[in-house]
Amino acid sequence: MKVFWYLSFLVLVFTIGLHSEKTKKVIKKQNPIKSPITPEIERKIPEPKDQYQIRLIMENDAFGGFSDRYYTNGSRLEFNMSAGESNPTRKVLGYWNDLFITPSQTTKYLQGFSLGQEFYTPTNIEKADVSYGDRPYSSRAYFSNSLTTATEDTSITTELELGMIGPSVGGKSAQMNFHNLIGSPTPQGWDTQIPNSYSGALRTDVRKFHHRFFGTQYNLNVGNIQSDVSFGFIFRFGNIDKTPGPGSSALQPGPPILHEDGKGYWYFYVNPGGTLQFYNATIQGQIGSDKAYKTQNRNTAFSNWDNYLNNPTPEAGEREIQYRALAEDNGKNSLQRYILFNEFLVKGTNNPYNIGLNYLLFNNIFNGAEDIEKSTRLFLLNNLAEQWDQIPDNARALAIYSIFRPEGGKLPPHIRLYSYEVLSQFILDPKQREVLLQLLREEIEYRDEKTYVADLKRAVGFIKVGFVSVSNAGFLFGVHYNFQTIDFQSGKGLPQQHQWLGFQVGKVF
Template sequence: MKSKFLLLVIFTKLALTSGILGQTKTTKKPTQIKPVMETPVEIERTAKETPDQYQVRLIMENDAFGGFSDRYYTNGSRLEFHMTAGESNPTRKVFSYWNDIFITPSETTKYLQGFAVAQEFYTPTNITKADVSYGDRPYSSRGYFSNSLTTATEDTSITTELELGMIGPSVGGKSAQMNFHNLINSPTPQGWDTQIPDSYSVALRTDIRKYYHRFFGTQYNLNLGNINTDVSFGLIFRFGNVDKTPGPGSSALQPGPPILHNEGNGYWYFYINPGGTLQAYNATIQGQMGTDKAYKSQNRSSAFSNWDSFLNNPTPDVGERELQYRALSEDNGRNTLQRYVLFNEFLVKGTNNPYNIGLNYLLFNNIFNGAEDIAFTTRVFLLKNLSDQWEQIPDNAKALAIYSIFRPEGGKLPPIVRYYSYEILSQFILDPKQRETLLALLREEVEDRENKTYIADLKRAVGFVRAGFVSVSNAGFMFGLHYNYQTIDFQSARGLPQQHQWIGFQLGKVF
């Protein structure tokens, strides 16, 4: 009996403990199901919160990458850092007023704040000349820092960027290009001392990309400021494994949006982007706004090209001779041989010019040919020719010849050297009175030019075609390779190339 009673007690305790009897199971039930009840709420809250995103992107462009000619827009580089911009972000608060004009925000809209540093270099057609050639693009370099906001949906991106920077020698274009050319064993650029001078820059840029189909979209770009004021429009055709995501921009000149990427959702595509730009102002071509320290070689007239008029000595052939001298002065960087033939025809033959080809070429090069850098083989030939006639050359001409052959690289021809070149040439082709008058005019011209910088006229309409490949991996690694073709953006002299090509690449990572 006792044993049965003991078994009953033990069974009762086990039942109570396990919840078979009593309320133990009922009181513990909420504790067990509570996590199950909260999980959907937590998932819903997490879905509404966009995780912070950070990314870096590097864009590099150079005409040397494709083996193209070194001219016009010759180099550009840009380093960017972007991060998610929350509602309290100052950049988002300011720029979103403008961006929201072109887009309808939603809960899935992304906002990315960006910072960038960049530089651009521009050169004329022939970089071996110390002077800018007739009707060519000026030397200029531009650097800036920028702050941007990108507003992006599944098929549209708006990127607005405010930049502060400067244009001129302080950007460092001369040393950067000279060092790079020495590294790759290319000709040393000679004319950077003629570049457009220092001035500060402020600009506002907006890039709009809209995709109507994953393989087709449009692009608009607006620049306002004292460096560039222009508007561009383009079509974008692409093919690949991509949805309507606008993807990253392709050029340092029009960088566009950063890497647009969702974790675990990579994409790749090939694209072609034809379009055009209408320019209102470009400081890398036209120089500073309102400056009076500029001249255009297209409009220049040297004292030597119209000396008959200055001397008030009209003759029947004055007009023809002025045209000949002007043609001799109009160096477009590609017509050296033709103009040297003119030089020999009108300033050597039929005159008292006693110099041989060695000294005459140096005079021609200093006065009419932009002080072009002389190749090593040509220097050897000129030295041999000068040595054969050394005793007959005046002392001032000897000193000029030695300096002209061995002058330092990468700098302007000193005005005094050009002045003495005129003097040595004119002493045998003009009588003393004419020569004295001409040299006085030349001295005034040299002094006036020394304080001025060459600029060019703007070409209003510019066409471009861009093509390339973009890949963004599931983990957020980005690689892009881009080809660029563009018609020239300035009014050029006849015979200069009317287009330019370069290649660029991008590397980036989303964190």
């Protein structure tokens, strides 16, 4: 429904623009203004032909069969048209663009309207909780109005953006439906995503080609969702002069299709560069939000261990280290931590249960409520059936819910609390049992209604490789590969880079 209203607004603005141009032509005919240019001179200066174009950019890490994590999906739909001297967007943004270029009679001006969205996920999407030290879930969408000023070797694209970040964007349902369609695992942690907030931004992309095979690129973003600066080189090979080609990535869309009738071009390109980040709400969350917390080095309930032990001993310190190791989930070490759980909280106690219930306890408390595969689910059910009569009611309730938990949902607090109580009642040491239960209860209170956020990595490197073709008739096709170092401070053992593929298609009318 939101997309419908966005598109409706886009059509409305376009219609008003066309109506305004027609009205001006009528007024001009009714009230002709005398010009010092003689008819002979006027015939020698060809009037620029009005141009309309549409472009679609889509990118996803699934396109290349890469790992599903971090920046996982982005798309952008653009409509651009010629902007005359009286165009409001040109009047507002033209002054800014002119700081980077010297206009001439051949300078082109294009006004654009765009709709875009971006989705971000952590390394392991099968966990209901975000692993500490990983990238949080977040989704954003925006509408923008832009102006591109272009000469034969330079383009400046500036856009004003309005949008929002958070659950209202619909990232949860969109990715779940897409994954169900292609048979990929259902993402479980969207309920932990960065909360709703509105966004505004100014983005400028400058591309200058010093040679038809070599250029430089500058990108500036200023806003309450993302603030950063980027610089890169563009190396090209193909059938093209100095004309800047269209941008490629939905994250840095750049100029639209720059094209003249009958003058097609094609080229391969390599675009290495780097980004300096100042703020990124898709990682850090909304500024000042009391719902956000960052915790790869966080103070958890386990940090208060000594406050609950009257006389700490070396054994108590060892237990604290083991509890911390159990809680440090980076999304990839489930087996190692389950072995630790089994050695520490099953063996040496009077815990009477087999692997069925114990694994569910471990998964709910220490493993982020990871989604259980069908084969494992059947094994756990068979194991539980053998002990069903010996299992208390609260343990039965949490076992049934944990195995058949709805997809894509957060683990309810009472199920987590049941898990804490069942685990703690079979620990032999009364002091240890009391401490563990108290700590776990504090942990659930700390997590409830909170959103995980990560620390920002200031310097990010990237390299883009791709192919662009614009036919004589103005048909655009492009494909691009992106490799990027991660943009957040990660926990130990997580991948330090990400890669994805994208494509763009378009047409000049």
